[in-house]
Amino acid sequence: MAASVWKRCVTAAVKVKRLSPSLSARRWMLSAAYTDTIVWESRKKDPQNLSVLATTMDRTYDKNLPVSSLTVSRFVDNISSREEVDQAEYYLYKFRHSPNCWYLRDWTIHSWIRQCLKYGAREKALHTVKNKIQYGIFPDDFTFNLLIDSYIKDGDFTSACSVVEEVMLQEAFDLPSTRILSLHALASYRAMRPQLTVSGERALGASLLICGLRQDNNVGLSAQLLGNALLGKVEMLKGIHGVFKGMPLFWGHGYLDRALAVMERVATASGDVKLSKDTLDGMNDVLQELSSSSDSDSSGAESAGEGGEEEKEEDTIDEDDHAEQAKLPHYVSRFKELSSQLESLGKVDSASFQASVAVLAQQDLAAVEKSDLEQYLIRVQAWEAENTQLIKREKEMREKAEQEKQERLAAKAAAEQA
Amino acid sequence: MVKKRRLRLIADMARKVRAYRELKSRPRDSQKYALDYETMKRPHTGKMLPVLAWPDVRKESRLFSLLAGMRLFGMGRLFTRKSWLEDHTEPSYWQITKVKVDYTAENMDHGRAWGILTLKGKPGSEVKELDKVMYHDWRLVPKHMEQQLKDFEPLPEPPVRYVPYPPLIRAMLLAQHKKAFGSMVAEEPVLPLRRDVLLNKDYFRKREQETQRTEGTPV
Numbered sequence: 147m148a149a150s151v152w153k154r155c156v157t158a159a160v161k162v163k164r165l166s167p168s169l170s171a172r173r174w175m176l177s178a179a180y181t182d183t184i185v186w187e188s189r190k191k192d193p194q195n196l197s198v199l200a201t202t203m204d205r206t207y208d209k210n211l212p213v214s215s216l217t218v219s220r221f222v223d224n225i226s227s228r229e230e231v232d233q234a235e236y237y238l239y240k241f242r243h244s245p246n247c248w249y250l251r252d253w254t255i256h257s258w259i260r261q262c263l264k265y266g267a268r269e270k271a272l273h274t275v276k277n278k279i280q281y282g283i284f285p286d287d288f289t290f291n292l293l294i295d296s297y298i299k300d301g302d303f304t305s306a307c308s309v310v311e312e313v314m315l316q317e318a319f320d321l322p323s324t325r326i327l328s329l330h331a332l333a334s335y336r337a338m339r340p341q342l343t344v345s346g347e348r349a350l351g352a353s354l355l356i357c358g359l360r361q362d363n364n365v366g367l368s369a370q371l372l373g374n375a376l377l378g379k380v381e382m383l384k385g386i387h388g389v390f391k392g393m394p395l396f397w398g399h400g401y402l403d404r405a406l407a408v409m410e411r412v413a414t415a416s417g418d419v420k421l422s423k424d425t426l427d428g429m430n431d432v433l434q435e436l437s438s439s440s441d442s443d444s445s446g447a448e449s450a451g452e453g454g455e456e457e458k459e460e461d462t463i464d465e466d467d468h469a470e471q472a473k474l475p476h477y478v479s480r481f482k483e484l485s486s487q488l489e490s491l492g493k494v495d496s497a498s499f500q501a502s503v504a505v506l507a508q509q510d511l512a513a514v515e516k517s518d519l520e521q522y523l524i525r526v527q528a529w530e531a532e533n534t535q536l537i538k539r540e541k542e543m544r545e546k547a548e549q550e551k552q553e554r555l556a557a558k559a560a561a562e563q564a
Numbered sequence: 565m566v567k568k569r570r571l572r573l574i575a576d577m578a579r580k581v582r583a584y585r586e587l588k589s590r591p592r593d594s595q596k597y598a599l600d601y602e603t604m605k606r607p608h609t610g611k612m613l614p615v616l617a618w619p620d621v622r623k624e625s626r627l628f629s630l631l632a633g634m635r636l637f638g639m640g641r642l643f644t645r646k647s648w649l650e651d652h653t654e655p656s657y658w659q660i661t662k663v664k665v666d667y668t669a670e671n672m673d674h675g676r677a678w679g680i681l682t683l684k685g686k687p688g689s690e691v692k693e694l695d696k697v698m699y700h701d702w703r704l705v706p707k708h709m710e711q712q713l714k715d716f717e718p719l720p721e722p723p724v725r726y727v728p729y730p731p732l733i734r735a736m737l738l739a740q741h742k743k744a745f746g747s748m749v750a751e752e753p754v755l756p757l758r759r760d761v762l763l764n765k766d767y768f769r770k771r772e773q774e775t776q777r778t779e780g781t782p783v
Binding site for chain 2: 242243244245247248278279280284315316317318356359387390391392394395396397
């Protein structure tokens with residue numbers, strides 16, 4: 147008891163400490179009004195004893211009966227300490243593997259992420275979002291914004307990029323604020339020059355591409371170009387199946403071709419359309435790497451006699467992919483002429499990708515945040531209405547069950563007497 | 565007279581109990597369609613998959629493997645099959661409307677789904693159950709490609725062509741008509757090259773009844 151009180155004081159102190167940097171934060175992170183928990187805390191409270199709820203759920207699961215989503219949402223709402231966060235994770239897992247898994251409510255998911263952030267269990271929240279198949283956590287865009295922002299504020303761009311990857315897998319880049327935050331996270335991550343595996347490059351490329359496709363300006367076009375380039379690199383190394391399996395990407399060959407098409411579109415477009423220089427450099431690097439590796443491959447195949455083993459691995463890359471690999475020198479030459487054309491037309495922006503994202507954020511973020519907050523208020527009210535309706539329905543069903551039980555007992559007593 | 569069948573009450577009861585127990589012990593989808601990827605065998609029946617399906621099973625994924633990682637199990641999203649992509653140039657896809665997941669599966673990997681089919685660009689009208697859900701053949705249509713698939717306009721079907729009957733059958737038809745109505749038929753009898761007839765037992769039974777009603781020989 148004392149330990150939980152102490153822990154609550156500590157977490158409250160940590161919360162105060164974390165709020166103050168955000169007030170003096172630079173403009174391109176979400177403002178304090180956005181991340182403020184006042185609206186969420188001022189909802190109608192439904193105090194329940196967590197142990198009672200837990201025993202009810204355990205008994206229901208033992209009897210093989212379905213647990214209602216209201217019970218789970220009450221459990222998550224009434225979390226008050228870090229251990230209870232772990233218990234809630236277990237019950238979320240059990241709910242996902244029950245017949246009612248489809249009915250997990252949006253407000254339960256939002257409340258879960260809020261509680262995790264409040265009690266310092268951010269890694270737990272990230273873990274549940276990453277294993278969304280097992281926990282059923284599919285946050286909506288406002289919740290994603292909160293999570294990405296909390297990672298950006300702490301400068302942890304690797305985790306911020308993994309959250310952006312989850313947003314990409316849900317294709318949830320609808321709100322402009324989500325797009326700006328994710329582009330900022332991706333640009334900062336790339337600026338850190340991390341050592342990426344092929345799967346990391348695939349995730350980064352896919353996030354850049356899908357975010358850029360929704361964004362209709364220069365930053366979006368640069369993101370599309372870079373995303374297509376990275377995915378083209380993965381396509382050359384692993385074949386087209388290695389690109390789109392498990393990701394919402396198109397299965398057609400030729401991602402490098404699509405990257406060059408973006409450059410062509412920018413070159414022929416009228417108006418102030420620009421591509422940032424370091425994305426063009428990035429594409430150049432990708433092409434150089436691919437051509438150097440293909441040169442070393444062809445020289446290596448002449449010498450070694452281990453062709454038998456390599457043959458079996460390359461069966462996964464079929465003839466279409468070989469055709470793609472053959473087109474690589476053609477792509478390199480086309481890239482050179484298109485980039486010279488863009489430079490001559492003056493359509494190359496010398497500011498870095500990160501800087502242009504920051505400029506965009508500065509311009510748009512304030513207005514977009516306001517509309518987001520209004521939407522959020524409406525949504526919270528709708529959730530509360532649904533919640534009260536569910537509580538009412540549960541009460542009615544309980545009363546009806548009581549009534550039927552009384553009738554049955556009365557009938558049995560009457561039968562016994564007669 | 566046939567002896568009256570003996571009343572075997574206990575055997576009837578045993579039969580009912582056996583049927584009930586079989587109903588209760590039906591394997592769930594996740595058990596029925598589980599697959600060992602090394603030996604390509606289904607653990608439930610012990611049978612192996614056909615060899616031509618092995619590369620697909622290794623490379624592609626089942627529908628519910630894709631649906632498990634999506635919000636609301638992918639309601640309203642479009643899904644294509646790799647075999648349709650290879651066979652038809654026109655886009656064919658299913659739009660999911662209802663999903664029932666097998667919750668005993670570890671990764672929510674199996675279940676049943678219902679939706680609206682669009683085959684070769686022609687949209688369907690009603691919600692049907694998706695078949696071949698457990699095949700390793702499915703691909704998600706990303707949102708940025710959805711509009712491209714939906715915009716596809718299928719070519720209108722060419723009109724039905726007609727062809728004259730073979731001479732003997734033509735003579736029989738003309739003779740029948742003359743016998744029934746007494747005058748020469750105004751136009752040439754033609755045979756449509758496509759008939760919208762579902763050939764099943766009822767159709768043939770009706771045909772036989774009609775031919776039995778007409779009498780005499782044709783010519």
